[in-house]
Amino acid sequence: MAGNAGDQGSSGDQPKERDRRITDVGTLKALAHPLRARLMRALTLARAATASQLAEQVDEAVSLVSYHLRKLAEHGLIEEAEPRSADGRERWWQPASDGLSIHDEDFRDAPEKAAAHAAASRLFFDQRSGMYRRYLDERAHWSPEWTTAAESSESVLRLTAAELAELTVELRALARRYQELGRAADAAGDTEGRENVALHTDAFPFRT
Known part of the structure; x- marks a missing residue:
């Protein structure tokens, strides 16, 4: 997974780390959870969102989404954002970096680290494949302009x-x-x- 997921409390106006390189197994495992990976993608697209907004997108309970957001924050993958509304009852979250990267060389020196990297890579690939399958299912609803521009080749x-x-x-x-x-x-x-x-x-x- 690359490119394309700090300290809590920084605002969205402050510059972010361009591509955070994940090098420890704990952070990798925190990210390599099916729901957390989906939440990271949704939050990256939204730039900033509340647990309620994200729960609606992933069709899960707000309490469950809040729990997993806190886990992502514990590992510095997301951080609190400046509120985007006058309602201060809910936290706003944003990605802590401008992107994430994971490299094989950081996890090949021990069997348990290599296994964690392999499991994470399979999860990310499965989710990417699911996104493309969804596009294929919905392709008829996109305009010819978009379906012509879309690409899949080897x-x-x-x-x-x-x-x-x-x-x-x-x-x-x-x-x-x-x-x-x-x-x-x-x-x-x-x-x-x-x-x-x-x-x-x-x-x-x-x-x-």
């Missing part, structure tokens, strides 16, 4: 490990450029015609 390449690493860096930089373009447009109020777009890439070696 390229089989012959690369060295160094070349694959270079390709990965270039893909992340390209995705970041378009992410910043969309955020700048949102900040300027230019939201017409814009939708949330999920860009999933999986690049890995295999042998026939």
Whole structure:
């Protein structure tokens, strides 16, 4: 999982860590929970939200969502945000960083760490696959403009490990450029015609 989930109490106007690199098993396990991963994604899209708002999105009880939000906050993955309304009875939450990244080299030095990383990677992949299956189920309801623009393809390449690493860096930089373009447009109020777009890439070696 990369790119694309501090201390409590910082406001949404303060600069955030660009991509927090998760390096400890405790934080990885805190994130690699089906509901918490969904809450992180929902909160990333909303920028800031209350437990009630998130509970409605994930169709779970507010008390359960509040519990899991506190767990995410305990590991510094989310933090309290400045209230967006006059009602001060509920906490507002926001991601503590501008993105999250998880790297194999941080978890390969012990079997239990490698197992936790593998389990987390499977969960994230399953959730991404679920998002794409939902798009396929709903594709008929999207306009031709969007279905034509959408992409799903596979390229089989012959690369060295160094070349694959270079390709990965270039893909992340390209995705970041378009992410910043969309955020700048949102900040300027230019939201017409814009939708949330999920860009999933999986690049890995295999042998026939």
